[in-house]
Amino acid sequence: MAKTLEYLNQVLRGASSAGWASPSLLLRYAIIVVAIGGISFAYAFSAGWVGWPVHRAPLSATRVVNAFEATTGPHPGFRRNHAKGICIAGHFDSNGAGAALSRARVFAPGVVPIVGRFSVPGTNPSVADGESRLRSLALRFAVPDGEEWRTAMNSVPIFSVRTPDEFVAELAAQREDKGTGKPDPARVAEFEAQHPEARAFRAWTRTHPASSGFDNATYYGVSAFRFVKADGTSQYVRWSMVPEVAYEPVAAAQRRDPDFLAHRLVNTLRQGPLRWHLILAVARPGDAIDDSTQLWVQTPDRLRVDAGTLVVESAQAQIDGRCRNIDFDPLILPAGIEPSGDPLLSARAATYMESFYRRMSEEVRYASKR
Incomplete structure (x- = not known):
């Protein structure tokens, strides 16, 4: 699956650099949509959605993406969540310590190229940065031997809900009121009263103010x-x-x-690369394995491994940057890393694919009108 998506991304980049004429551009997009359809089927088949349970995961993905679109209205051509972002490139310098926990090649000593994306959550690509309480970072590690590791991370260590159905309900509660342009406080309060984990999430963000930049979160x-x-x-x-x-x-x-996050990032990178340490925290008895709404307490006896350094060297606009056509599916994993039973993982993977398909389909419709 990862190799197929990367091949499609290469086709997109190659066609763009070749400067195809308008009729060929339309044909290009038509071919891409057919290819995406085939990828979607292969993806569903490999995930076990083809057959008797075929209606379940795709339906959940459709409901989630529809719910995202309903919060602020449609924004064709953009991701259905984290619509506003900026591409980055660099590498991961593995120190080899992660190999004590996983046989994944990414943890062997050496350098692995990365492409990624900083973003803020939400469906509106023109939202002011100051309105967001979160920062997000998505990465694609180009692991040796053609493997990949993709991950999408947030600046909050928990999610606000545990299941896809609860997430759809939360998005409905956060839908913007046409009169005020903001969610109805009473509707949000009612949802949180029924979901204590959502209150815990909000409490965490209130006591941990958003960072002043992408670089220090x-x-x-x-x-x-x-x-x-x-x-x-x-x-x-x-x-x-x-x-x-x-x-x-x-x-x-x-x-x-309104765009201070991207401006700060670009200006900071002009002075040199930015670095993060990849910290692997190992579960202890009693830790929630399949529930992302539960914190893991930071006790002194928890094993924490510094597996190496993420080095971000450059940034590019998302409209034509290298991250544009990457689906940061959290279930694209190298050998040696496997998903837990967390129900949000498969839902996120299916939702990202649905969002990707809609974005590419909208580009076809746009190209056909040119």
Whole structure:
């Protein structure tokens, strides 16, 4: 699946650089839509959705994406969540310590190229940065031997809901009112009264103000994954990317610039690369493995492994940057990393694919009108 998506991305980049004429461009997009349809079927087949349970996961993905679109209205051509973002490129410098937990090649000593994306959550690509309480980081590690590791992380270590159905209900509660342009506080309060984990999420964000930049936030994988060693033994792990730049909360003056996050990132990178440490936290008895709404308490006896350094070297606009056509599916994993039973993982994977398909289909319709 990962190789097929990467091939499609290469086709997109190659066709663009070749400067195809308008009729050929339309044909190009038509071919892409057919290809995406085939990929979607292969993806569903490999996930076990083809056959008797075929209606379940695709239906959930459709409901989630529809719910995203309903929150602020449609924004054709953009991701259905994290619509506003900026592409990045660099590498991961593995120190070899992660090999004690997983046989994944990404943890062997050496350098692995990465392409990624910083973003803020939400469906509106023109939202002001100051309105967001979260920062997000998605990465694609180009692991040797053609493998990939993709991960989408947030600056909050928990999710607000546990299941896809609860997430759809939360999005409905957060739908913008046409009169005010903001969610109805009473509707949000009613949802949180019925979902204590959503209140816990909001409480965490209130006591941990958003960072002043993409560069000084810690990013969490949130869900647990099963790390398999070379001898076949395994244990569950949650990971985070911890910045070398000291955290600072966003300042009131910054909010006057609606795009201060991207501006700060570009200006900072002109002075040199940015670095984060990949920290692998190992589960202890009693830790929630299949529930991303539950924190893992940071006790002194928890094993935490610094597996290496993420180095971000450059940034590009998302409209034509290398991250544009990458689907940061959290279930694209290298051998040695496996998903837990967290129900949000498969739902996120299906939702990302649905969003990707809609974005590409909208490009076809746009090209046909040119």
